């Protein structure tokens with residue numbers, strides 16, 4: 291009874307996913323539960339294992355081990371049924387060279403045996419004036435939008451968008467965001483991988499930060515900041531001697547490098563202590579700034595060890 | 600298999616093809632260019648071989664009638680060599696394959712029934728020289744009979760093998776039809792499969808309900824149509840430019856379609872097993888070029904050395920061309936059926952291999 295219940299609310303349920311390429315452990319033990327109607331974002335640096343994970347969910351790649359259910363279907367065994375319910379933009383979307391967006395959508399509609407909605411889709415993605423231009427002659431952003439049109443041509447319940455906005459200009463990116471928001475309002479489940487924290491914060495209900503084939507943190511951006519973040523941070527420029535001054539204050543963490551201090555602390559009272567201590571030291575300081583930690587801070591913190599080398 | 604899927608994929612492939620000039624060039628224009636070039640080189644409308652004749656007994660009636668008898672065999676085209684030339688030097692300087700010297704005392708010796716020697720020089724590596732020798736022997740024989748006042752009982756009646764199929768051009772057209780079926784199938788599929796793999800188009804197609812089988816049927820249909828267009832074009836150009844006597848023959852369609860089927864399967868295999876587009880292009884060339892020369896596209900297999908003739912029997916194109924020659928040149932239906940059967944069997948084998956090695960999925 292309980293299982294039945296879960297099946298009705300979960301769009302994606304993956305347990306213990308592993309996938310290696312030779313010695314590289316591309317995905318090293320990932321579990322995911324994504325609810326229907328949710329926008330879920332996989333966030334991570336290059337080579338983190340995002341595409342490998344998503345493509346296993348889509349049924350493009352076969353996991354070495356682990357189990358996956360997408361809308362209650364096994365993506366390998368029930369691939370044909372699943373194809374009709376999912377829309378996919380793979381990373382590095384590409385299409386047949388000399389086919390126009392309009393023709394491509396018509397082609398997909400026939401293959402999926404659904405009504406041809408090319409006009410509606412082309413309008414929604416702002417491709418109207420290039421709807422008869424062959425694929426190779428389109429700009430990167432326009433190509434990506436064709437990918438979105440094709441992914442939507444079968445009116446899918448669940449969408450997998452692997453870096454749909456990478457390499458696009460800010461306006462084209464916002465244009466795609468708008469479409470994603472509209473899709474969300476239509477209660478479709480969306481799995482979005484991205485490098486852009488801004489994009490995840492802007493669109494995602496929940497985020498998973500992936501690194502080295504593992505999920506480092508998962509939850510709403512707010513939850514992640516709360517759980518993995520350290521509250522607030524103070525940035526100030528000054529000489530190394532100030533390190534002693536900060537060390538005397540309890541309950542704060544101080545990092546120093548090339549004339550810049552980053553202090554992480556929890557209580558507003560610490561601000562007063564730090565500012566006083568700075569004044570009393572008589573040493574030079576400048577550019578004092580106090581801020582709440584963002585998702586980006588947490589992200590860089592979590593994957594920091596790797597980014598440094 | 601869903602007909603609508605095949606149709607949709609066919610339309611997309613056809614559009615992409617027709618918008619790609621190089622594809623059109625290789626499929627339609629390339630064989631026509633070969634037809635024009637080889638046709639022009641080898642036609643001139645005759646199958647006669649050159650024979651140089653030095654008549655040192657010029658003026659004598661008997662030597663002149665000997666030459667005119669040679670002429671009327673219909674096997675040789677005679678070029679006169681000046682009587683003051685040194686024959687050996689002349690042969691070397693003019694790269695002559697077959698030459699004949701009639702001695703100065705020819706008439707005199709014949710009249711007195713003395714033995715007389717005519718010298719025949721030939722290049723043994725040239726089959727045309729053998730034909731010339733044959734003509735010379737024929738004439739010598741008939742002269743010997745005449746001199747001995749005997750009547751030959753056995754006549755060698757030299758006549759073309761078929762009334763229509765004499766010219767090289769008639770031979771060339773079936774060969775080039777085979778060539779275009781081979782190259783269009785192998786080249787287009789090695790190229791498509793390797794580039795679709797690299798460009799991730801197969802990944803994209805694998806996200807739709809389109810199946811590999813439907814995709815292949817659509818490629819087969821397009822290639823079969825292009826093959827028919829190429830055949831009609833070649834026969835028309837052959838007729839208009841060279842006056843070839845070959846007409847479009849519906850009986851060739853099964854062997855052509857099996858050929859298309861086999862060669863696109865072979866192209867799919869080559870494209871699938873190669874790691875990248877460059878390797879695929881090399882494998883495509885390695886398959887097509889030796890096959891196209893050895894299987895009788897440009898020259899009859901029977902004119903090649905024995906060991907090459909044996910090799911030819913392992914090449915599918917050999918049977919495609921043989922079958923078409925059988926029906927188009929000789930009206931030989933059993934010959935066509937036999938070769939069609941062999942081509943069908945080879946093509947099915949290629950098809951099954953292609954289904955094994957061809958995959959849209961990445962590992």
Ligand SMILES: Nc1ncnc2c1ncn2[C@@H]1O[C@H](COP(=O)(O)OP(=O)(O)OP(=O)(O)O)[C@@H](O)[C@H]1O
Nearest residue numbers: 311314316334335336337338339340341342343381
């Ligand atoms: N087909 C493959 N063959 C070999 N190695 C692979 C293959 N696919 C992925 N990998 C490796 O697996 C790791 C994870 O790759 P993946 O593409 O999943 O990363 P990603 O998070 O999507 O990165 P990016 O942000 O750059 O797209 C990488 O180290 C990559 O080199």
Ligand SMILES: [Mg+2]
Nearest residue numbers: 340341342381
């Ligand atoms: Mg990726």
